[in-house]
Amino acid sequence: MNQVKSKSPWMQRIAYGSGDAACNIVIGMLSTILTLFYTDYVGISAAVIGIVMLASRVLDAIGTLLVGFLANKTRSKWGKYRPWILWSSVPYALCIVLLFTVPQTTPLLQGIYIFITYNLCTTVCYNLINVPYGSLGYAMTRDSQERDMLSTIRMAFASAGRLLAVCATLPLVQLWGDGQDAWVKSSIIWAVIAVVMLIFCFVKCKEAPAEEVSETATMPMGQQLKMVLGNGYFWAGAAFQTLQYVMLAVVGTILPYYCKYILNNDSWLYSTMYLVEMLLMISVMLLTPLMVRRYGKRLVCLAGFGLVVIGHIACFIWPESIPAIFVGGIIRGIGYAPFNAVFFSFLGEAVEYGAWKNGHRQESLMYATSTMLNKISAGVSSYLLTGLLAVAGYISTTSGVTSPVQPQSAIDMIVYIYQYGPIIVLGLTAAVLWVYKLEKSCPR
Numbered sequence: 001m002n003q004v005k006s007k008s009p010w011m012q013r014i015a016y017g018s019g020d021a022a023c024n025i026v027i028g029m030l031s032t033i034l035t036l037f038y039t040d041y042v043g044i045s046a047a048v049i050g051i052v053m054l055a056s057r058v059l060d061a062i063g064t065l066l067v068g069f070l071a072n073k074t075r076s077k078w079g080k081y082r083p084w085i086l087w088s089s090v091p092y093a094l095c096i097v098l099l100f101t102v103p104q105t106t107p108l109l110q111g112i113y114i115f116i117t118y119n120l121c122t123t124v125c126y127n128l129i130n131v132p133y134g135s136l137g138y139a140m141t142r143d144s145q146e147r148d149m150l151s152t153i154r155m156a157f158a159s160a161g162r163l164l165a166v167c168a169t170l171p172l173v174q175l176w177g178d179g180q181d182a183w184v185k186s187s188i189i190w191a192v193i194a195v196v197m198l199i200f201c202f203v204k205c206k207e208a209p210a211e212e213v214s215e216t217a218t219m220p221m222g223q224q225l226k227m228v229l230g231n232g233y234f235w236a237g238a239a240f241q242t243l244q245y246v247m248l249a250v251v252g253t254i255l256p257y258y259c260k261y262i263l264n265n266d267s268w269l270y271s272t273m274y275l276v277e278m279l280l281m282i283s284v285m286l287l288t289p290l291m292v293r294r295y296g297k298r299l300v301c302l303a304g305f306g307l308v309v310i311g312h313i314a315c316f317i318w319p320e321s322i323p324a325i326f327v328g329g330i331i332r333g334i335g336y337a338p339f340n341a342v343f344f345s346f347l348g349e350a351v352e353y354g355a356w357k358n359g360h361r362q363e364s365l366m367y368a369t370s371t372m373l374n375k376i377s378a379g380v381s382s383y384l385l386t387g388l389l390a391v392a393g394y395i396s397t398t399s400g401v402t403s404p405v406q407p408q409s410a411i412d413m414i415v416y417i418y419q420y421g422p423i424i425v426l427g428l429t430a431a432v433l434w435v436y437k438l439e440k441s442c443p444r
Contacts, residue, residue: 008146015204016140016150017157019085019133021164022197025190026096026121028162032252032274033169034099035386038114039396041180042102046394048111050386056118057379061372063123067131068368069224074132079207081139081364084132089198092129093191095121100183122375129198131368137344138351138363139207148297149289151344156285159340163278165190166252167271174267228366231354236436237347238370243429244339245374249381250421257389258418261406263322273326277333284337297342298433305430307335308422315419339429346436385421388413 008016035053038044067084076083098117102110137150169186176182228234259273260266291300314321314328347370355361392413395406 008141008150012140012204012206013150013153014157015201016137017153018197019129019136019157019201019205020154021157021161022089022194022201023126023130023133024158024161025165025194026092026099026126028165028252029099029169029190030122032162032166033256035253035382036256037100037183038102039394041183042110043396044107044110044114045390045396046386047390048107049114050383050390052111052115052118053386054379054383056115056122057375057382059119060123060127060379061375063127064131064368064372064375065365067127068135068364068371071132071135071364071368072224078202079139081132081136081207082202082205084128085136085198085202088125088128089195089202092121092125092198093195095125096191096194097184097187100180100187102180104180131364131371133201134344134367134371135364136205136207138348138361138367140205141208142352145289145293147348148292148342148345151348152285152289152341155340155343156282159278159282159285163275163282164193167275167278170271171268224365225369227354227358227360228369231350231357231366233350233353234347234366234370236432237350238373239432240346240429240436241343241370242374242377243425243432244343245378246381247422247425247429249378250385250417250425253382253385254414254417254421257414258325261411261414262320262418263325265322269322273329276326277329280330281333281337281340284334285341288338288341291338292342297338297345298436300338301342301433302430304335304338305426305433308332308426309335311335312422312426319415319419385417388417 035046035049038049039046071081071084074080074083078086095117099121101117102113137154138147140150141147169183169190172186172189173179173182176185255273256266256270259270263269288300295303308331311328311331311334314324314331318324347366351361351363351366354366389410392410393407394410394413
């Protein structure tokens with residue numbers, strides 16, 4: 001496999017990153033504070049939210065695969081993947097707002113509304129943007145180092161998008177009255193920003209010329225899937241990504257509850273912790289390509305794994321100490337930066353390996369299949385988290401109602417999930433990295 005050197009202009013790199021920033025404005029909220037909004041501002045039980053999210057993730061996963069196959073067949077003057085970013089940007093923005101306009105009616109109707117709007121946003125609009133967008137990154141260059149750079153820029157911007165939405169939403173909600181209407185106002189701001197960034201991404205990003213890639217559009221979907229699933233390194237890249245989604249679901253979902261009920265701060269603490277951790281993570285991520293060129297992705301991530309473990313020890317020793325949890329989060333953010341920086345690089349190498357092995361490049365279907373697995377695992381994780389809270393007796397409430405006194409069983413469950421959930425995910429991630437071998441073979 002010959003390595004084609006192809007560096008992208010910085011404006012194109014920034015434009016590509018802005019696309020994931022727009023995506024993560026909503027995905028950041030979905031994987032972190034949306035559950036808190038549903039349980040503590042709308043009053044839906046954690047068990048119902050868990051069922052809705054699990055069912056939605058299954059539909060979402062199927063939608064992801066279908067969009068990947070559809071994008072591969074697309075032909076336009078803008079290329080295969082770029083037009084979907086343009087066509088879907090405004091519907092996506094409207095769905096962001098609809099997520100938070102849950103009517104104050106019966107629990108059954110509220111559950112139906114949440115199911116419909118959640119799937120409009122994720123299964124339909126988000127997939128129509130994100131699958132072509134993710135495939136675009138693999139179609140822009142065949143240079144392994146440039147893919148690493150695009151992955152780093154993309155994940156830095158993705159973290160910035162999550163940072164903007166997650167850290168600013170709760171303070172804005174508090175400022176505007178701490179009610180559901182405050183959440184709606186905040187979502188309108190994020191929707192407008194998302195559209196602007198998606199249009200910028202569409203205008204400035206360019207796909208590689210068609211003659212540089214082998215076409216698979218005329219092949220049956222089953223035959224294409226067989227080649228994807230027969231690629232062992234696809235499974236390694238998909239496992240790496242999936243575990244990061246699970247980590248985001250575990251920490252992102254439970255940390256707001258941990259701050260509210262264990263650290264007794266539901267105003268500034270979560271947003272500040274998230275802000276500091278993300279800013280440090282982004283800073284280290286931008287330095288990661290230099291370290292990767294010297295030591296390789298695998299070793300850099302394994303070194304980061306050690307830092308994450310060290311940072312996470314704080315919640316075992318001082319579980320109710322704000323300074324300890326804060327400092328531990330900072331160390332964890334620094335250690336987790338390499339994981340985020342190379343998030344998409346492993347799958348990019350699997351694309352090149354498949355092209356070398358089968359003679360076909362399968363950016364969209366490989367990305368879609370991996371994303372499908374990610375979403376199923378994230379849905380199962382969210383279901384398990386909310387199910388565990390429900391089993392432990394967590395009491396939901398509505399906006400304007402004083403926060404209830406949670407039973408000790410619910411408090412204990414929040415602590416257990418925050419302590420042991422990340423450790424399990426980190427162990428599995430380290431196992432995947434330990435056996436990964438393709439990186440050294442790519443130049444050949």
